[in-house]
Amino acid sequence: MQPRRIKHWGWGYEDEPDTPQFLIDNMESYFSKFFGVSEFNTIAVPALESIALRKPRIDIPERFKDFCTNTHEERVRHARGRSPIDYVKIFNGEYENPPDVVAYVRNEQDIIDVMDWAVGAKAAVIPFGGGTSVNGGVEPRVGDGYEAVITVDTTQLNKVLEVDDTSRCARIQAGALGPDLEAQLKPHGVSLRHFPQSFQHSTLGGWISTRSGGHFATQYTHIDEFVESMRVVTPSGTVATRRMPGDGAGPDPDRLFMGAEGSLGIITEAWVQVQGRSKFRKSIAVFFDDFLTGAEAVRGIAQAGLYPSNLRIIDAEEARVNFVSDKNKDILFLAFESADHPVDAWMDRALEICADHGGQFDRAVMDNPESHRQEEQGRWRDIFMETSYYREITTPREIIYGTMETSVTWDRFPEMYERVTDITGRAMKEATGREGSLSCRFVYVYPDGCAPYWSWYCLGNHGALIDQWKHVKKAAIDEMIRLGGSTTHHTSVGRDHMPWLNAQTDDLFRNMLRAAKRTVDPSWMLNPGVIIPPGT
């Protein structure tokens, strides 16, 4: 199975390069209606052939030519992720850090061989799955300490190797893209049910490396919870962890590699828990007049031990910008699902909690089995996976589209909501001289807190978009960190978030990670600059 490839300058497949027209219409209409902007200073994306790259700095030895390449196209495709900075530079045709070689590894031995080669060549090694990092995790921005960069593309490792129906688990190669692994699981009647927004173009290994967030809004939120064991190739050897449902023997090795974002090794496969296909489902949209009141209902449900699959509240502005609703209400998308039993009792109690907090809903919609595809629910469902197209629409039009997400305990959320809203609004004005818009939603919810996600839009200026974006982003995340939040809940750290990761962790813990890294990567070649800062 050769996966279809993402187009080099945005989202979607290279054989369907057009941006969905309705998304362009939506975005232009929103800016016309709310900012009075009807014409955009739109630039075109440079053709792939026209992009200037520095020459490869190393040659591919004969024995690697079966799976390594340095064609212009492959180097362009592996030179950038999908961060706001990447998009600006893609549209400007700036590719200052292309890899010198792309290795399409076919097995663990290829990875071992490439790592050996890289040591001798003083090259950095960048693990690359789907390449959808939104925080500079895959761009070979490694500084001057390396004589070359070899990007290891894992997408040939794309097989479901084994399914254990009894334990409801599967052994899957790390380079399998979301749709590919689901297609292979389907004949077994199971699903990983891990659907990050990047699902179409991201891989299992990328999800585990970055502690991705998936389908379930509560309880089983991170991919972490589904991993039983993994294999990780490092320059010093391969670590294979033991497949166990609930170990308690010493520190968990899986948890050291999860979140290392390729800085400690390249994951080649994992045993993961899979889910039965859900047969019973209830879903509904609940409307609130005030976001913080809605958030209290969400907290009530999260603390009730009901574990809905969906418990995502979006504020009125989020509904507006995504053309989900013009009711000017905050909307809680609430759903329960089960492969085993009807979920009525669960939903009934959750709706009682909503009603206690002034939530407004029409129970009758639940009688319609297609309700999750209709009205606000349907429109949110339709748009959710499509928002990955937004940056290829906004960037050429000089629109800055920024996002921030974090996790925070409930006691601190109201202050954070107020402060981030205030600071982001002011920062957009400072950076661009113009008002912007800001919206918030919850992506994941826990008994002890939530993972809020902010999106903001404002008109910037070509040539200054990165600085303008950085100004706003820094102001907002500085405040999030100051108020006790996390650098990221589920969208990775990458190179762009390193200052905040350093702010949220102790020196001493970072020194422990450095020592662990030196053990497996003594040449410090693996994704340098990401997660583990070079030390003294």
Added chain:
Amino acid sequence: MQPRRIKHWGWGYEDEPDTPQFLIDNMESYFSKFFGVSEFNTIAVPALESIALRKPRIDIPERFKDFCTNTHEERVRHARGRSPIDYVKIFNGEYENPPDVVAYVRNEQDIIDVMDWAVGAKAAVIPFGGGTSVNGGVEPRVGDGYEAVITVDTTQLNKVLEVDDTSRCARIQAGALGPDLEAQLKPHGVSLRHFPQSFQHSTLGGWISTRSGGHFATQYTHIDEFVESMRVVTPSGTVATRRMPGDGAGPDPDRLFMGAEGSLGIITEAWVQVQGRSKFRKSIAVFFDDFLTGAEAVRGIAQAGLYPSNLRIIDAEEARVNFVSDKNKDILFLAFESADHPVDAWMDRALEICADHGGQFDRAVMDNPESHRQEEQGRWRDIFMETSYYREITTPREIIYGTMETSVTWDRFPEMYERVTDITGRAMKEATGREGSLSCRFVYVYPDGCAPYWSWYCLGNHGALIDQWKHVKKAAIDEMIRLGGSTTHHTSVGRDHMPWLNAQTDDLFRNMLRAAKRTVDPSWMLNPGVIIPPGT
């Protein structure tokens, strides 16, 4: 609050030293009925004063005399945990590794000062909470590389410092014993609901260090899942992790310290999630004719997404030896509880699954709100926390009482059950020349596997009890590890399980841990011999 202390030679408080008579009667009656043993070659426990200890090898500097002691009594009390080996040696009066000093630390600075002192004195430092380790985790068996041993007793750090009602969390000092922290949480209407069998005499810090298993049989099984953040004092400084509900920024620092069993630092406090007091409860005992068929029902419930608080099946022999039932049936204890809502729908579905697998039960008992205190349920409930007294009954009577527990995926459980049953039975005969009895229960259950727990009893010989026990234990755990199980699910590794921990992990991962340890503990003083093997 000065906690009541455990008696030095067994279980229970020092002010109530007697072993509960009914437990003695039960055990003697069981051996009489099933092994025809009516007289035991019983020895007495040596009085505390009569125990011979080597002299303290270091003096306590003047400035430490406020909180450090080297009295005979304190050194005896901190010389042993509660493993089968400890019990034999306690009854033999063998205390070959007493600490030289016991430091009752009052705050983090005391710990820092003691660590500084220990570096200069070339002393090992043994963290000691309740001292209930069943695997040699607190015995100062550190080899000849140290000139002394200082045991750091954390039980003065016993306060609930803060309760966050909104996020439903509490900040608790690590030395708080189970009953102490529950007493302090109670006025806030919340509970940690973490009840390992050692609850009466073990501490929060001990639970976190050893990845203890608690109240809930499914989903939230390990204390790990409840920890938001912690503070850990190491010889190189203090690591404070950030309080967050669901972080995804880099490898989780908490997960590196959890399970380190004091080898990476001494935990001083943690923010942990607490639970509302449960208001709704349904519980029932379900009987099966065959353990593996009962296990299939358990798997069905575990994979149904129902999350019972109790889902523990005990086999007929486990019921017999604990005087829970003489029906010669395997018994599944099934319960749902909630602080928020009635749990009838949950229980109804779980019972359907039981019925599908031939489970026999009387629904009427659920109408009785006291049913969980009656019949099999009540007897199991009553005995469960009391089994910690067993070894002070068996050891002086020459009875070997061994336990093993592991975690294993469902697909491998039936083979493991058969093999461990067979091998343990044969090994008892080999070791003692006599038949023994073996029983099995599940302690925790996951969608992808279970944590089985075996107990075995046979009559041994004074003078040979440790070797006899080791022979059986080794045969059984070797096989558990060979079949893919874990060294331990929830009762710690300690010194006694290190060979199997080494067998279940890669050299390379152990090297990573060694490097991390060297960073925080360059003198390698912290609980040496536990979890992280000394390296080259």
